[in-house]
Amino acid sequence: MILQALTDYYRTLEEKGEISPPGWGEVKVSHALCIGADGTLEQVVSVQTEQTKGKKTVLAPRPMMLPAPVKRTVGIAPNFLCDNSGYFLGADNKGKPQRTLECFQACKALHEELLEGVDSPVAQAVLAFFRTWQPEQAASHPALLPCWDAILSGGNLVFRYEGRFVHEDPLVRQVWDSRYGTAEDGPQMVCLVTGERGTVESIHPSIKNVQGAQSSGAALVSFNAPAFCSYGKEQNYNAPTGKYAAFAYTTALNHLLADREHVYRMGDATVVCWARCGGDAYQNLMGWAFFGAEPSYTLTDLQGALKNLCMGNAVDLDEERLDPHMDFYILGLSPNSARLSVRFFLHNTFGAFLRNAQAHQQRLEIVKPVYDKFDTIPIWKLLDETVNQNSRDKTPLPNMAGEVLRAVLTDTRYPATLLNGVALRIRAEHSMTRGRAAILKAYYLKNTHPDVPKEVLTVSLNPDSTNVPYNLGRLFSVLEAVQSAANPGINATIKDKYFSSASATPAIVFPVLVNLAQKHLKKLDGGLRTHYDKQITTLLSKLGESYPPRMNLPQQGCFQLGYYHQTQSRFEKKEEK
Structure with missing residues (x-):
C-alpha cells in the first residue's frame, strides 16, 4: 500500500513536470572537471553554492539532475557522468590504492560501453579523458593541486566541456535513457506494485533525509540475511518490485523528505504527508491544523477553509482547489541501523483527517494561562509534556508518538x-501545565471512566461540581494561595512537598494542610482572610464527613x-482587576 501510494504520487508529479524522469535523480555535486576535445584536464571548478545553515552561511554541494546513481554495497559499482x-x-584518501585503481577501470569501462559510437564531440571528449588519464599522476596534476584536499574529501564530480555540463548534451542524455529503459540485469517477475511483468530491482535506491538514519541513505525495503529469505530467493527478489516502481517510489519519497517545510518530527519519527493530486496547499493546511506549523495564509482564511472542509465543501486556497474527498496519506519513518522502520502509515480522505484533528482539538480545549501564546496545542507539544525537559534526551517514547498520532x-x-x-x-515535578491538564481532559473524554464524570472535564472551572476528587484539587489550590498570600515571595509552597501525596492519600495529608492554613489565615488582613475562609468552608462542605x-x-x-x-480561575480574576 505504501509503495503503491508513493508510485501514484510520482506519476502525478511527473505529469506536472515537478520531479525527475525515470533514470534521473537529484545528486549533490561539489566540483566540475573541465576537459578539452583531446580529453586533457584543463581546469577544476567548484560548483558549490552558498546556503544558510542556522545563523551561518556556508558553501554546500549544488543539487543537479543527473543519471540516477547506483546503490553501493561492498562491491565496485560506477556511476555514469557523476562520481567521486x-x-x-x-x-x-582511503588507503587502498589497488581497489581505487579498480574503481577507475570500472568507471572507464562503463563510459566506453555507453559512449562508444556516439556522434557527439562531448561524448568523444569524455572517452578521450578516460583513455589518456593516468591515475598515478593525479596528485601532481597542476589543475588539481589548488583543490586537491577538497576533491579527496569525497564530493561528487561531473564533466564540463566548452562551458556546458556533459550531462546536458541531448545525445548523451539519449544514450542514458536508452540504457536505463532497456537494461535487463535481473530476473523477469511480476511487480507487486504495478502488477506488470518486467525486470525486478534487486537493490532499491536509498531513502535520504530521515533524521537519525545514515546520511548516505537507508533502505525502506531490504532483505539482507538468510532468515529474511524464502524459496531460494535472495535480496529484494523476496518481494519483487519492478525497476520502474522501485525508482518511482524512492524518488517520490526523497522528494517529500527534501521539502523541509513539510517534514515534521514526532518523537523519533520523521513524518511526511501528501495528497494524491499533489499540491502544497493540502500539506500547508494539514501542517497548520495538526502539526503546529507556521501558517502560510491569514488566520481568517485558514479557519474559514477548515470549517468548510470539515463540512464537506470544497474551498479555494491560494488559487488551488481543495477537495475534502481527496485521498490523503501520512507516513512516519524511524531509523533502524541502515534501514527504515515504518512507524505508522495512515490513509483517509483529507476532510476526514481534518474532522478528526478538529475533534481532538476540541477535546484538548482548556483555559490557558495569559502567557501561553499557543491558540491550539500541536501534537509535538503534547508529547513534550511526557518528557523531562531537564534531561539530555528529550525524545518521547518512540511507540507512544505513533500511537498518539494514529x-x-x-x-x-x-x-x-x-x-x-x-x-x-x-x-515527579509537582507541576500542572496547560498541556498536561489538556491531556487529562481529552483522555477521559475519549476513554471514558466511571470515576471521571463529564462535569469535571470542562474548559474552565466548574464551581457546581460535587465530585470529591475534583473539589479536593480545588481545595489544595486555595490552600496554596493562602500560604502564598501569608508568606509573600515564598520559594516553595505546599505544592512542592505535598501535591503527589495529597492526590493519592488525601486522608493523611489534608488534615495537616487545613490546620496549617488556619495559621496562615491569621497573618492576613480581615477582607482577604474572610475571602479565603469562605472558599475553604464552601469546598469542605462538598467533601462530606471524611476524606x-x-x-x-x-x-x-x-x-x-x-x-x-x-488556579487558573484565581489568576483570571487577578488579570481582570
Whole structure:
C-alpha cells in the first residue's frame, strides 16, 4: 500500500513536470572537471553554492539532475557522468590504492560501453579523458593541486566541456535513457506494485533525509540475511518490485523528505504527508491544523477553509482547489541501523483527517494561562509534556508518538502510555501545565471512566461540581494561595512537598494542610482572610464527613484538573482587576 501510494504520487508529479524522469535523480555535486576535445584536464571548478545553515552561511554541494546513481554495497559499482574522485580520477584518501585503481577501470569501462559510437564531440571528449588519464599522476596534476584536499574529501564530480555540463548534451542524455529503459540485469517477475511483468530491482535506491538514519541513505525495503529469505530467493527478489516502481517510489519519497517545510518530527519519527493530486496547499493546511506549523495564509482564511472542509465543501486556497474527498496519506519513518522502520502509515480522505484533528482539538480545549501564546496545542507539544525537559534526551517514547498520532487521526481511544507519561511527570515535578491538564481532559473524554464524570472535564472551572476528587484539587489550590498570600515571595509552597501525596492519600495529608492554613489565615488582613475562609468552608462542605483514604489514577486526574481549574480561575480574576 505504501509503495503503491508513493508510485501514484510520482506519476502525478511527473505529469506536472515537478520531479525527475525515470533514470534521473537529484545528486549533490561539489566540483566540475573541465576537459578539452583531446580529453586533457584543463581546469577544476567548484560548483558549490552558498546556503544558510542556522545563523551561518556556508558553501554546500549544488543539487543537479543527473543519471540516477547506483546503490553501493561492498562491491565496485560506477556511476555514469557523476562520481567521486576514486572512480573519476583513480585517487582517494582511503588507503587502498589497488581497489581505487579498480574503481577507475570500472568507471572507464562503463563510459566506453555507453559512449562508444556516439556522434557527439562531448561524448568523444569524455572517452578521450578516460583513455589518456593516468591515475598515478593525479596528485601532481597542476589543475588539481589548488583543490586537491577538497576533491579527496569525497564530493561528487561531473564533466564540463566548452562551458556546458556533459550531462546536458541531448545525445548523451539519449544514450542514458536508452540504457536505463532497456537494461535487463535481473530476473523477469511480476511487480507487486504495478502488477506488470518486467525486470525486478534487486537493490532499491536509498531513502535520504530521515533524521537519525545514515546520511548516505537507508533502505525502506531490504532483505539482507538468510532468515529474511524464502524459496531460494535472495535480496529484494523476496518481494519483487519492478525497476520502474522501485525508482518511482524512492524518488517520490526523497522528494517529500527534501521539502523541509513539510517534514515534521514526532518523537523519533520523521513524518511526511501528501495528497494524491499533489499540491502544497493540502500539506500547508494539514501542517497548520495538526502539526503546529507556521501558517502560510491569514488566520481568517485558514479557519474559514477548515470549517468548510470539515463540512464537506470544497474551498479555494491560494488559487488551488481543495477537495475534502481527496485521498490523503501520512507516513512516519524511524531509523533502524541502515534501514527504515515504518512507524505508522495512515490513509483517509483529507476532510476526514481534518474532522478528526478538529475533534481532538476540541477535546484538548482548556483555559490557558495569559502567557501561553499557543491558540491550539500541536501534537509535538503534547508529547513534550511526557518528557523531562531537564534531561539530555528529550525524545518521547518512540511507540507512544505513533500511537498518539494514529489515535488522533483515526479518532480512536488515546493510548494508555500517554496518560501514564503525563501522570509520571506530574508526580515527579509537582507541576500542572496547560498541556498536561489538556491531556487529562481529552483522555477521559475519549476513554471514558466511571470515576471521571463529564462535569469535571470542562474548559474552565466548574464551581457546581460535587465530585470529591475534583473539589479536593480545588481545595489544595486555595490552600496554596493562602500560604502564598501569608508568606509573600515564598520559594516553595505546599505544592512542592505535598501535591503527589495529597492526590493519592488525601486522608493523611489534608488534615495537616487545613490546620496549617488556619495559621496562615491569621497573618492576613480581615477582607482577604474572610475571602479565603469562605472558599475553604464552601469546598469542605462538598467533601462530606471524611476524606477519601486513597484515590486511584482516574480520581487523581480529577484532582489535578480541579487544581488546574481553580488556579487558573484565581489568576483570571487577578488579570481582570
